[in-house]
Amino acid sequence: MALNRIWVYAEAADGKVSPLTLELLTKARSLGGTVEAVYAGADVDAVASPLGAHGATKVHSTGDLGGALAGVPVASAIAKAITDGNGPDLLMFGTTYEGRDVAARLSVAVDKPVLTNNVEIELDGDAIVVTEPIFGGTKLVKTRFTDPGPHLALFRPKSFVAEESGGAAAEVASLEVTDAGTAKVTNRHVEEATGPKLDEANIVVSGGRGLGEAGKYEMIETLAKLLKAAPGASRAIVDAGWVPYSYQVGQTGKVVKPTVYIAAGISGATQHLVGMKGSKNIIAINKDREAPIFTVADLGIVGDVHKVLPKLIEALQAR
Amino acid sequence: MPAMHVVVCVKQIPDPAEPGKLEGDNTLDRSGKLILDESDSYGVEMALQLVDKAGDGEVTLVSMAPNSETSGLRTALAMGAAKAILISDDALSGAGALDTAKVLAAAIEKAEPDLVLTATESSDGYTGTIPGQIAALLSLPSITFAKEVHVDGQTVNVQRQTEAGYDEVTCPLPAVVSVTAGVVEPRYPSFKGIMAAKSKPVEQLTVADLGIDAAQVGAAGAGQEIIAVEDASAREAGEIIEDDGEGYAKIVSFLDGLKVI
Numbered sequence: 360m361a362l363n364r365i366w367v368y369a370e371a372a373d374g375k376v377s378p379l380t381l382e383l384l385t386k387a388r389s390l391g392g393t394v395e396a397v398y399a400g401a402d403v404d405a406v407a408s409p410l411g412a413h414g415a416t417k418v419h420s421t422g423d424l425g426g427a428l429a430g431v432p433v434a435s436a437i438a439k440a441i442t443d444g445n446g447p448d449l450l451m452f453g454t455t456y457e458g459r460d461v462a463a464r465l466s467v468a469v470d471k472p473v474l475t476n477n478v479e480i481e482l483d484g485d486a487i488v489v490t491e492p493i494f495g496g497t498k499l500v501k502t503r504f505t506d507p508g509p510h511l512a513l514f515r516p517k518s519f520v521a522e523e524s525g526g527a528a529a530e531v532a533s534l535e536v537t538d539a540g541t542a543k544v545t546n547r548h549v550e551e552a553t554g555p556k557l558d559e560a561n562i563v564v565s566g567g568r569g570l571g572e573a574g575k576y577e578m579i580e581t582l583a584k585l586l587k588a589a590p591g592a593s594r595a596i597v598d599a600g601w602v603p604y605s606y607q608v609g610q611t612g613k614v615v616k617p618t619v620y621i622a623a624g625i626s627g628a629t630q631h632l633v634g635m636k637g638s639k640n641i642i643a644i645n646k647d648r649e650a651p652i653f654t655v656a657d658l659g660i661v662g663d664v665h666k667v668l669p670k671l672i673e674a675l676q677a678r
Numbered sequence: 679m680p681a682m683h684v685v686v687c688v689k690q691i692p693d694p695a696e697p698g699k700l701e702g703d704n705t706l707d708r709s710g711k712l713i714l715d716e717s718d719s720y721g722v723e724m725a726l727q728l729v730d731k732a733g734d735g736e737v738t739l740v741s742m743a744p745n746s747e748t749s750g751l752r753t754a755l756a757m758g759a760a761k762a763i764l765i766s767d768d769a770l771s772g773a774g775a776l777d778t779a780k781v782l783a784a785a786i787e788k789a790e791p792d793l794v795l796t797a798t799e800s801s802d803g804y805t806g807t808i809p810g811q812i813a814a815l816l817s818l819p820s821i822t823f824a825k826e827v828h829v830d831g832q833t834v835n836v837q838r839q840t841e842a843g844y845d846e847v848t849c850p851l852p853a854v855v856s857v858t859a860g861v862v863e864p865r866y867p868s869f870k871g872i873m874a875a876k877s878k879p880v881e882q883l884t885v886a887d888l889g890i891d892a893a894q895v896g897a898a899g900a901g902q903e904i905i906a907v908e909d910a911s912a913r914e915a916g917e918i919i920e921d922d923g924e925g926y927a928k929i930v931s932f933l934d935g936l937k938v939i
Contacts, residue, residue, distance in 0.1 A: 372841065372842065428820075428821065428838075428847060430810055430820065430822075431819070434814070454806070455841075456822065456823055456838075456839070456840060456841070459806045459807055459810065459822070460810050460820070460822055462807060462810075463806075463807035463808070463809070463810025463811045463814065464810050464811075464813075464814045466775075466776050466807065466811060466814075467776070467779070467810075467811050467814035467815050468814065470776075471776075471901060472774045472775070472776050472900060472901040472902050473775065473776070473805075473807055474902060475775070475804075475805040475806065475807060476804060476805070483905075488905065492910060493698070494697070494698045496910055497909065497910055497912075498700075498907055498908065498909060498910060499907070499908045499909075499910050500704070500904055500906075500907050501904065501905050501906040501907070501908070502902050502903065502904050502905065503902065503903050503904075503905050504901065504902055505900075505901055505902060505903050506901035506902075513807075540819065541819045541849050541850055542819045542820065542821050542847055542848070542849035542853075543847065543848055543849065544838075544845045544846065544847050545846045545847070545848055546845065546846040547840070547842075547843070547845050547846075548843040548844050548845070548846070549842045549843045550842065550843035550844075561938065562938060586933075586938070586939065594859065597859075597860055598859050598860040599860075600860065604825065604839055604858060604860065605841075605843075610804060611798065611799060611804075611858075611859065618936065618938060619933065619936060619938055621929075628694075629694065630694075630801070636913065640932075640936060641913075641916070642929055642932060644921075644925070644929075648918070648920075653916075653918050654913075654915075655913050656916045656918065657913075657916035657917070657932075658916055658917055658928060658929065658932045659916055659917065659918035659919070660919060660921050660925040660926075660928065660929065661918060661919065661920045661921060662920065662921025662925050663921070666921065666923075667921055667925050667926050667929075668926075670923075670925075670926035671926040671929055671930065674926055674927070674930050675930070675939065678939065
């Protein structure tokens with residue numbers, strides 16, 4: 360079956376299109392056919408330009424959702440387009456809060472599977488094949504859609520590199536919401552974060568259970584500040600309540616691919632490795648020589664973080 | 679306050695501490711002992727607390743697992759859940775997330791809950807789509823990624839994790855809510871709880887019992903086919919040294935070499 364038309368579910372915050380959306384548009388362009396975006400938000404006119412610059416010729420807009428969670432209304436709008444014969448052959452979503460909600464709802468509405476956690480998509484003759492890493496990224500599973508479309512697939516962040524196509528602003532078309540949904544946002548809270556963002560930082564310094572106690576996370580923050588890095592964390596210490604969820608690097612949490620990743624007191628559970636093994640350079644400090652983190656480390660220090668980190672901080676402060 | 683009946687979807691998975699294995703047909707090897715997915719223990723705890731707060735009601739577990747596996751269910755029953763529904767059927771081998779959601783939704787419907795709690799994703803398949811799919815199949819509202827859940831009459835109020843922080847979200851009951859890990863501290867089963875769990879009812883069902891056509895679920899109905907499983911390229915082994923007090927200097931010179939300091 361031919362891939363004539365691809366829709367990418369676009370997301371933006373404060374008028375800025377998410378890097379993940381631009382990555383997906385770039386990849387979609389390489390698959391042939393027409394690339395279009397779906398967007399839910401009042402500021403579609405502002406995002407039409409960056410979407411177009413990355414290859415979307417059209418953006419199908421639901422308009423402002425009036426505080427409703429995106430899942431129900433956006434899925435209803437896409438499902439209607441599909442039922443009316445105006446839908447795509449393939450829908451690409453980012454693995455995000457909203458992306459997963461919309462894809463899940465839509466899969467039921469059109470009774471099609473949604474393939475998740477993908478890092479690659481390719482055409483094999485007429486078949487669409489997606490790749491999902493499993494077992495901490497040690498194995499890659501390639502799966503083919505066997506049903507007739509539309510096909511639904513979710514992709515992990517940073518699977519593709521965003522590149523501009525030089526296209527003009529996407530033409531805005533309207534997409535009719537048939538079910539507004541009953542889950543409503545009544546208030547939004549922004550947690551103040553200082554320094555670079557975890558998934559955009561050039562250097563990430565993460566701490567884990569090896570720090571011993573919540574108070575010792577301060578060493579991670581100090582080191583991060585010295586290196587102009589973003590502080591991160593393993594799931595273990597997020598679950599333990601030492602730091603907020605937004606710090607978490609891993610399968611559940613952020614995927615990071617910085618130039619340098621420093622893992623301090625992190626053993627390297629599969630859950631964590633998935634989120635950081637794509638980093639260009641990995642430095643690990645851990646007491647246990649057998650810790651899995653050393654299998655991905657470019658430089659591994661087998662030692663006590665309580666001894667290594669203070670000296671490292673002192674040496675960097677002295678520079 | 680009226681009685682609060684909560685269904686918690688729980689998954690019984692191979693121990694994540696053990697290396698995973700695939701079967702010949704590329705499904706996950708689930709033949710060994712299965713345990714309660716730790717991610718689900720948060721939903722169980724949250725459900726128990728909500729029932730406590732309501733003063734009346736109970737927690738029902740719903741799970742789909744091969745070989746009539748109940749060991750993970752017993753853990754959640756020992757925490758305090760009242761009963762369980764287990765769907766175990768050879769026809770479900772190779773079932774995708776949508777089929778799994780169809781099976782779970784049919785079982786949940788039988789239980790007629792006020793609220794359905796799930797984890798945000800399982801620790802073996804981690805699709806993260808099942809909560810939304812269950813809600814869509816049951817025509818219920820859903821709120822995913824809850825870090826706090828409060829029930830107020832016929833409404834559920836949730837603090838929902840976002841990229842920037844969190845949103846306060848509200849919807850009418852019944853509803854499906856997926857909870858993040860760390861939302862509450864799961865209790866350890868007491869000895870009394872463990873003993874009591876042994877005699878709590880576990881209703882075992884097949885897909886036919888749920889009125890689902892076996893040909894529509896499992897590998898046959900999945901709409902997808904695994905065509906290859908390959909080894910990912912491994913990272914080259916790095917330099918691993920024992921800290922002799924000068925380990926920090928190695929890190930400084932490594933960072934220097936990369937020109938990032």
